[in-house]
Amino acid sequence: MNLPQVKGRLEKDYSLKKLNTWRIGGQAETVFWPENSNELLDMLNWCQQNSLPIVLLGRGSNVLLPDKGLRGMVIVTTKIDSINWQEDRVQVGAGYSLIRLASEAALRGLQGLEFACGIPGTIGAGIAINAGAHGGEIGNLVEEVKVLTAEGKILELNGEEIKFSYRDSSLVQNGYWVLESTIRLKAGGKSSDIREKMKTLKYKRRQTQPLEYPNAGSIFRNPPGHSAGQLIEQAGWKGYRLGEAEVSEKHANFIINKGNAKADDVLELISIVQQDIKDKYGLVLETEVKIVNS
Ligand SMILES: Cc1cc2nc3c(=O)[nH]c(=O)nc-3n(C[C@H](O)[C@H](O)[C@H](O)COP(=O)(O)OP(=O)(O)OC[C@H]3O[C@@H](n4cnc5c(N)ncnc54)[C@H](O)[C@@H]3O)c2cc1C
Structure with missing residues (x-):
């Protein structure tokens, strides 16, 4: 072919x-x-x-x-990385790095993306799954999105036409791919203050997350009213290892790759933890990480 x-x-x-x-x-x-x-x-x-x-x-x-x-x-998507800055807005291709976007916004004195300074994904996926941290969410900043439907049609959607919820959106539910977006920020901030805030947030991450090992961020969504990490820690899973996949000692909602971890080890670890949290606390842990099957 x-x-x-x-x-x-x-x-x-x-x-x-x-x-x-x-x-x-x-x-x-x-x-x-x-x-x-x-x-x-x-x-x-x-x-x-x-x-x-x-x-x-x-x-x-x-x-x-x-x-x-x-x-x-x-x-x-990482080469779909066009960018066009306007006064308090930025039009950006789906593959642009979120960390880079947040730091460039800070240099321009634009506020709003500080929370994203440690999220190592693309803006396109970030919008689709409404990435967020430290009380901020990308969905709140979206003015317009250009998407591709599964039938190959291009649609231009207004921010208000999209339903954003906790690590989810109507874009995912409809199977749309984000091609480009316009993000609205707040002009008039002091660049040094914004950068200082981001430095503090990044420091906090390094203190609390196992960034020294390959990982995929939070494994599970927080069940309503609970912290997945706290539940897993309380249940005694920190440090538990299958092959070279390990529940992080630093943050129980992270599974780290200690060398040559296999997807099957991670999947088994996920299901053991899910079952135990269900047995102990009657709570269902849903994965935040997207599991791709062959
Ligand atoms: C150390 C670390 C810290 C993290 N911290 C956070 C955090 O604080 N908050 C948070 O929300 N997440 C966090 N994450 C998770 C992750 O960075 C985000 O979910 C990010 O938005 C994923 O972007 P990506 O480009 O890597 O997506 P990928 O992992 O490549 O894809 C994720 C999903 O999105 C789909 N997708 C990819 N591109 C598009 C697109 N253009 N349109 C539609 N769907 C698409 C994929 O098919 C897949 O289903 C963290 C991850 C790590 C490793």
Whole structure:
């Protein structure tokens, strides 16, 4: 099967470990980094015509990829990174790094993205799953979003037309892919104050999260009124290890890769912890990490 002519990078038999922050997973049959939204649309059409399965990734900081690898096409958005700053707004491509966006906003004295300064994903995935921290959420800043539907149609949505909730949105529920967005910030801030605030937030993260090991952020959503990390710690799971996957000693809602952890070890660890929390406290822990099957 001949792949379409594209400008973006294409790789065959590529390690999934290089495409996620956990450094877990087998081989991808094909990986494509579109240079812009049009290339992504062309590849979607081509894959559909050839009945090839597709997995969309940003920076892979919220996914568990399978040991068996992925057949078909993995599309990585990180080269869709156009950016256009206006006075108190920024129009940005889906693959732009959230950390970079937050720090560039700070340099311009624009407030609103401080909470995102330690979230190692793309703005596109961040909007889709309404990423948030320290009381802030991306959904609150969204003015407009350009999305691609599963049928290959491009829609332009107003912020108010999108329903954002805790680590979720109507974009995910509808299976839309974010191509581009306009984010509204607050002008007139003092750059040094904003940067100082971000420095404090980053320091807090380094103190409380196991950033020295490959990980994928929080494994479980917080059940209403509870902290998943506290429940897991209270139940005694800190430091528990299967293969080279371990419930972090530093933060119980993180599973770290101590070397060559397998997705199957992580999955088993997840299900053991889920069962125990259900037995002990009658609470259901739902995963925040997206589990991708081969
Ligand atoms: C150390 C660490 C700390 C973290 N802290 C936080 C935090 O404080 N708050 C928080 O919310 N998250 C946090 N995360 C999780 C993660 O960084 C965010 O969820 C981030 O938004 C995921 O972006 P990504 O580009 O890495 O997405 P990926 O992991 O590549 O993808 C995640 C999901 O989004 C889908 N997706 C990817 N791109 C798009 C797109 N353009 N349109 C639609 N869907 C898309 C994928 O198919 C997948 O289902 C943390 C992760 C790590 C490793």
